[in-house]
Amino acid sequence: MNKKNTIYPTIIDTAIINPGIGFIAAPELMGSKEKVYDNRGNEVEKYKFTEDSRTYNHPDSKVYFCSVGWRQIEREKGLYDWKLLEDKLEYAKSLGCTAVVRCSPYALNEEEDIPGWFRKECPHEPEFPFWRVDPNTTPYIEYWSNFIRDFAKHFDGNPIISSVDMTIVGAWGEGGGTEFLDEEAIKKVTDAYLDGFKITPLQALLHDPLSVKIIKERKAKVGFRVDCLGDMGGFHGEKWSHMLDFYPQNIQNFNMGSAWEKAPVLFEACWHMNDWYYQGWDIDYIIKESLKWHISSFNSKGTTVPEPWKEKVEGWIQKMGYRFELRKFTYDSLIKKGQYIHISGLWANVGVAPVYNPYTLVVRLVGEKGVHTFKSREDIRGWLPDMDILWEESFLIPDNVLEGTYNLEIGIETGVDKIGNIKLAIAGEKNGYYQMGKILIERD
Numbered sequence: 001m002n003k004k005n006t007i008y009p010t011i012i013d014t015a016i017i018n019p020g021i022g023f024i025a026a027p028e029l030m031g032s033k034e035k036v037y038d039n040r041g042n043e044v045e046k047y048k049f050t051e052d053s054r055t056y057n058h059p060d061s062k063v064y065f066c067s068v069g070w071r072q073i074e075r076e077k078g079l080y081d082w083k084l085l086e087d088k089l090e091y092a093k094s095l096g097c098t099a100v101v102r103c104s105p106y107a108l109n110e111e112e113d114i115p116g117w118f119r120k121e122c123p124h125e126p127e128f129p130f131w132r133v134d135p136n137t138t139p140y141i142e143y144w145s146n147f148i149r150d151f152a153k154h155f156d157g158n159p160i161i162s163s164v165d166m167t168i169v170g171a172w173g174e175g176g177g178t179e180f181l182d183e184e185a186i187k188k189v190t191d192a193y194l195d196g197f198k199i200t201p202l203q204a205l206l207h208d209p210l211s212v213k214i215i216k217e218r219k220a221k222v223g224f225r226v227d228c229l230g231d232m233g234g235f236h237g238e239k240w241s242h243m244l245d246f247y248p249q250n251i252q253n254f255n256m257g258s259a260w261e262k263a264p265v266l267f268e269a270c271w272h273m274n275d276w277y278y279q280g281w282d283i284d285y286i287i288k289e290s291l292k293w294h295i296s297s298f299n300s301k302g303t304t305v306p307e308p309w310k311e312k313v314e315g316w317i318q319k320m321g322y323r324f325e326l327r328k329f330t331y332d333s334l335i336k337k338g339q340y341i342h343i344s345g346l347w348a349n350v351g352v353a354p355v356y357n358p359y360t361l362v363v364r365l366v367g368e369k370g371v372h373t374f375k376s377r378e379d380i381r382g383w384l385p386d387m388d389i390l391w392e393e394s395f396l397i398p399d400n401v402l403e404g405t406y407n408l409e410i411g412i413e414t415g416v417d418k419i420g421n422i423k424l425a426i427a428g429e430k431n432g433y434y435q436m437g438k439i440l441i442e443r444d
Contacts, residue, residue, distance in 0.1 A: 005333040005437050009326050009426040015049070015314055016423045017062050019098040019414055020162035020264070020357060021321025025061040026302035027095065030054050039272040039303040047307055049314065057304040059317055062419065063162055063297050064097040067172075070105050070147060071115040077143075080150045089160045093418045098162035098357075100266065100297065103151055104173040105144055106132040118143060130176025135169050141185045144169075145192040152196020159415045162357060163201040163264050165225060166193045168211060174227055175207035186211050194220045201263045201356040206247070212254040223263030223356075224256050228270035229290060229298065232281040242270060243289060251293060260294035261384060264356050268299040277306040287316045294353045296321040323351035324383070324412075325425045329436050331408060336442045337401055340394040345410075347389035350425065354384050359422060360413045363395060364433060365441075367406035372398075380412065403441050409433040 029036065036046045036056050049059050066088040074080050085101070092099040106114045113119060114133050118140075126134040133140050155161060167173025168189045169181065178186065190211065193202055203223040204215050215222050231242040240246075251257055259265070267290060269276075276283065290298070298320065305313050328346040335341050343363060361376040374395040383389050411433040412422035421432030428434050 003334040006330040011325050012425055015317045017060050019062045021296050022317050023059045023061050024299040025064045025097050026058045029056045029058045038274045062097050064092040064099045066099045067102045069112050074115050077117045082154050093160050100163050101161050102165035108171045128177050130170045141188050145188050148192035149196050156197045157199035161200050166202050166204045175205045178211050179208045187214050190215050194218050203264055221262035223259050223265050225266040227268045229267035230276045230286050231270035260353055264296040265294050266297050272303045283309055291319050291352050296353045319352055321351050321353050322355045323425050334440050337397050338444050340396050342394045345391040349383045349385045362411050364409040365406040369402040403443050406439050408436045408439045
């Protein structure tokens with residue numbers, strides 16, 4: 001009978017930075033900075049969240065926002081040049097980040113218009129303020145759907161992309177005027193996303209009930225994003241706000257209350273956190289609500305976090321997205337070649353969301369005579385918060401493993417060296433792996 005060994009890893013309670021979750025990276029606040037300015041152009045005193053942080057007045061991050069415009073990619077009708085997005089993904093990787101990607105059909109200025117060839121076909125601009133071209137009277141739906149299909153063909157499953165925004169219509173792809181489209185038009189665009197992206201997670205804009213209903217009818221794994229987190233009365237004073245009068249009701253009304261179980265929930269700041277501070281909005285309430293809605297990442301638009309809120313933001317980051325604790329680990333510490341090593345682990349996800357990308361849980365034997373890696377069959381995307389997670393698995397020790405003593409390590413690999421492995425909320429990390437103990441491999 002193989003000898004068993006059980007350990008209880010040391011749980012840590014500090015903030016950890018992981019791919020796809022947390023604050024969106026703020027490159028303009030990174031590096032050597034003589035002065036730091038807030039979003040209003042006022043100089044503020046420099047600070048860092050940790051001593052070794054590379055970002056001033058903003059949390060470090062391992063997720064980046066990549067946006068490209070339609071006219072930048074499809075300069076000629078039917079010809080798609082994705083180099084710009086590929087370059088942006090390479091930049092994200094150089095920062096050690098995965099990327100949330102959005103392709104936008106247009107914005108509100110001439111430089112971010114629809115593609116030039118399309119403008120020649122359809123020179124008239126509609127009166128609706130958030131459209132550059134009328135999707136009901138032009139081939140917009142057909143052309144945009146073709147674009148999305150090519151987008152998916154090139155990028156579904158890309159390991160740098162953590163998720164993709166579903167954009168249908170409106171400036172910056174933020175949905176303005178979706179309610180004026182007929183059902184078949186919405187369906188054509190959403191089908192292009194849902195048929196094309198089978199691996200990469202998607203999130204839809206929580207904008208109107210019809211588009212969300214069409215997506216839900218496909219029974220697809222789609223999360224949601226909203227673009228005005230924090231608004232406690234910036235548009236209509238005490239009469240109406242996103243935080244009190246739109247998000248709480250419509251997450252339920254649109255039947256998206258459980259979407260987070262299968263796909264990410266992303267938020268963007270309404271204005272900037274600094275504006276929230278000056279308005280006197282309740283940061284504790286904003287954070288509590290976002291966690292209740294199972295937030296994975298937050299786009300602060302790369303601007304400074306008010307220093308008086310530093311401690312509150314640290315607590316927010318500790319809960320945002322996934323956070324894996326390994327509480328107990330049992331393994332065979334003495335085994336012969338040709339036999340199985342049996343492992344069991346008791347895990348907990350103490351964040352508010354699962355991980356949505358197909359990252360690989362691995363076991364490694366590391367010794368002077370080599371490193372042997374065993375890939376687990378466990379799908380960690382099913383590790384939901386607030387549940388005990390028992391992992392039990394056996395791995396065959398092949399004949400090419402030389403006898404001797406090895407360190408037994410575990411890790412969760414992203415598959416991209418510059419992004420690195422998932423950090424666990426336990427002590428003992430070294431190069432992305434965690435040593436569980438020693439194992440002796442003997443002759444048959």
